[in-house]
Amino acid sequence: NIFAVNNELRDPTRRRLDMVVVGAVSLALALYLVIANAGYATFGAGIHSDVLTNYAAAPAIALARVAVALEVTSAIPLQLHPSRECVKSLLTRDAPAADYSLIDGESPSRRRSSSQGDDDPPEAPRDVEHVAITLGFLAGALAVALSVRSLGKVLSLVGATGSTTISYILPGGIYWRVGPAGPKRYLAAGQFLLGCVIMPAALTFVFLK
Numbered sequence: 001n002i003f004a005v006n007n008e009l010r011d012p013t014r015r016r017l018d019m020v021v022v023g024a025v026s027l028a029l030a031l032y033l034v035i036a037n038a039g040y041a042t043f044g045a046g047i048h049s050d051v052l053t054n055y056a057a058a059p060a061i062a063l064a065r066v067a068v069a070l071e072v073t074s075a076i077p078l079q080l081h082p083s084r085e086c087v088k089s090l091l092t093r094d095a096p097a098a099d100y101s102l103i104d105g106e107s108p109s110r111r112r113s114s115s116q117g118d119d120d121p122p123e124a125p126r127d128v129e130h131v132a133i134t135l136g137f138l139a140g141a142l143a144v145a146l147s148v149r150s151l152g153k154v155l156s157l158v159g160a161t162g163s164t165t166i167s168y169i170l171p172g173g174i175y176w177r178v179g180p181a182g183p184k185r186y187l188a189a190g191q192f193l194l195g196c197v198i199m200p201a202a203l204t205f206v207f208l209k
Contacts (some may be wrong), residue, residue: 001078001081001082002017002021004082005017005020039051039054042054048152049150049151049152049153049155049156050150050151050152052064052065052068076138076141080134080137080138083137084130084133084134084137087133088129088130088133091129153206156206157203157206159202160199160202160203160206161199161203164195164198164199164202165195165199167195168191168192168194168195168198169192169195169196169199171188171191172188172189172190172191172192172193172194172195173188173192175188176188176189176192
């Protein structure tokens with residue numbers, strides 16, 4: 001979502017973008033730490049990965065389950081939007097960053113639309129592709145939801161693969177390929193290699209457990 005966030009900033013400078021990133025990650029970290037420690041303080045080390053199963057059946061817990069279902073449902077568009085745009089950019093061979101790069105506070109897509117005359121017909125949206133990709137993601141999510149009974153197993157696999165890739169492998173590999181020469185480039189290579197070690201090690205622990 002970083003490109004969309006960059007476009008929405010009133011003054012999209014590097015410093016302001018860094019402040020948004022640090023603020024968002026710090027707030028999320030604080031909330032996660034509070035919630036995680038509250039669970040361990042309540043149930044101890046024997047807490048189940050699906051926290052709602054730790055509570056006895058009661059109307060309040062049923063309401064909490066409904067709230068969690070609504071939260072997950074509302075989070076699907078947030079996760080689906082950037083994923084769908086990436087797939088569409090790969091299918092059309094467009095560089096994703098091209099539509100989001102800003103020059104004088106205006107994106108190329110906005111400049112194209114503003115440069116077109118009022119009589120020029122707008123570009124036809126690719127509705128079929130848009131719907132097909134959306135349905136594909138929804139079908140995949142539904143298949144996973146119907147196939148597993150433990151949310152903890154899913155989160156363990158996602159953390160071992162997806163989180164390691166996003167946090168270690170991709171940033172290090174991309175900076176090594178496109179970053180300027182210097183010490184940071186070798187640090188990026190070390191980060192990439194560390195991710196390549198963490199992922200199989202984490203997967204091994206998940207399956208052995």
